[in-house]
Amino acid sequence: MNTELAEVVRSLRQFLGENDMMAYLVMMSNRLLEMHRVLKPNGSLYLHCDPTASHYLKVVLDGVFGHENFVNEIVWKRTSSKSDHTQGAKHRPRIHDTILHFAKDVHAATFHTAFLELDEEYVRKKFPHNEPDGRRYGLWDMSGPGGAAKGNPSYEVMGITRFWRYSKARMEQMILDGLVVQPSPGSVPREKRYLDDSEGVAVGDVWTDISPINSQAAERLGYPTQKPLSLLERIVAASSNEGDVVLDPFCGCGTAVHAAQKLNRRWVGIDITHLAISLIEKRLKDAFKGIEFEVHGTPKDFEGAKNLAERDKYQFQWWACSLVNAQPYGGKKKGADGGVDGIMFFQDDIRGSTPKKIIVSVKGGENVGVTMVKDLIATIIRQKAEIGLFVTLNPPTKPMIAEAAAAGFYNSPASGSFPKIQILEIEKLIEGHDEARYPHLDAGSLTFKKAAIEHGEDKQVDLFAVPVKASAKKKKN
Ligand SMILES: C[S@@+](CC[C@H](N)C(=O)[O-])C[C@H]1O[C@@H](n2cnc3c(N)ncnc32)[C@H](O)[C@@H]1O
DSSP states (O other), rough: OOHHHHHHHHHHHHHSSSSSHHHHHHHHHHHHHHHHHHOOOEEEEEEEOTTTHHHOOOOOOOOHOOGEEEOOOOOEEEEEOHHHGGGGGGSSOEHHHHEEEESSSSSTOOOOOOEEEOOOOHHHHOOOETTTTOOEHHHHOOOOOOOOOOOOOHHHHEEEEEEEESSSHHHHHHHHHEEEEOSSTTTEEEEEEGGGEEEEEEEEEEEEESSSOOOOOTTTTOOOOOOOOOHHHHHHHOOTTTOEEEEEETTTTTHOOOHHHHHHEEEEEEOOOOOOOHHHHHHHHHTTTTTTOOOOOSSSSSSHHHHHHOOOOOHHHHHHHTTTTTTEETTTTOSSSOOOOOEEEEEETTTOOOOOOOOOOOOSSOOHHHHHHHHHHHHHHHHHOOOEEEEEEOOOOHHHHHHHHTOEEEEEEEEEEESSSSHHHHHHHHHSOOOOOOOOOOOOSSSSOOSSSSSGGGOOOOOOOOOOOHHHHHHEE
């Protein structure tokens, strides 16, 4: 740890004592130090946090980057005002997150200003005049604020001597171009600015124009902390150029990675859970057709898979779902249906837009048996799914294979027949010797719904959304 940061951490520990907040700050300190180490001289770091920790993290970042490299504290309005007061809350609704922006070197950092459209009220006030051809303009003060002390030149324009913000030569050119107007004889000349020349208003450090991911948002994946893509796009676009590398060391469902890919940056995403990794793999493959990327740290053979299954059942299930490109379902909570570890949807019928379902059941244990296949058959009936994938680490027994074969076929109206129950061995999936079989249709084959490419997340469903409606309905009947 560098000495400034060590001082900061020591002081925080003295003040806070040993508790969860302190543990979090120490964990972050080490990681921020490493991020600072790998950052390019023109790079920036953005840290998104909520106001419970942002003030401590800002001091930690001062220790890591040096306070002179602080760039902005961005307030992102992440939700609408809530009516907490109706439940007796004695505070204002907490509706923002904080995004701290530091540069490795504030003078060398890449930065591109973003602009928003001018709002109507501003346009009305600032551009009140029209040329005969209808071109709209406003008149602006040209005096040099701070006078001589700020290096502004003093000279005469249209009979008025002042400190001006422009050099004499530039002023003369502006006069020739008709951009200097004396509103009335003897008044101070003003600069004519046209509305259609305006870049808009520079995005400041309070962001209220990016909506959170709500339950209806098309890009919603169901990952609890998912951020809107446009938020990450704004950040990536501001502080990098095409071809630069974006690193998100806590990448969750991969919003920063998605934004980086979309904006032609290279990227590295790190997350501790296989749930996040498998979700990102699917997200990217859906959004960017033909994309190629490497995944490190996931099992690469039978032994690796066995090891993961023994260490962590849920991580194993989440990873195994990624082998068949399924969305993991259920987390560690008991799901609405215990037989469902993953879920996929497809569409192969131009008559209706309701997606059809594939249920995935993952088994990491040695004792696989025919009852498990029977359970999967029962689950797909209950769930009104078309196909069931039985993904197993250990080889199936002969009765299991026979039971699966007896379940018959799903006959697709558009693309042939597919075994209703498919037993897939993990080793064969890893080696590319087997794969899930289900209707794959090109966008062109479907007339009712276009498979968007970059916006592939449009057709993704909630991570944890098992359509329980069907089973509920069945119970009633
Ligand atoms: C707040 S979420 C990130 C959300 C992300 N920005 C998005 O839009 O989806 C934090 C992520 O950090 C991951 N995480 C927690 N501890 C970690 C660690 N030590 N190393 C890597 N990832 C970690 C969690 O699994 C979680 O996905």
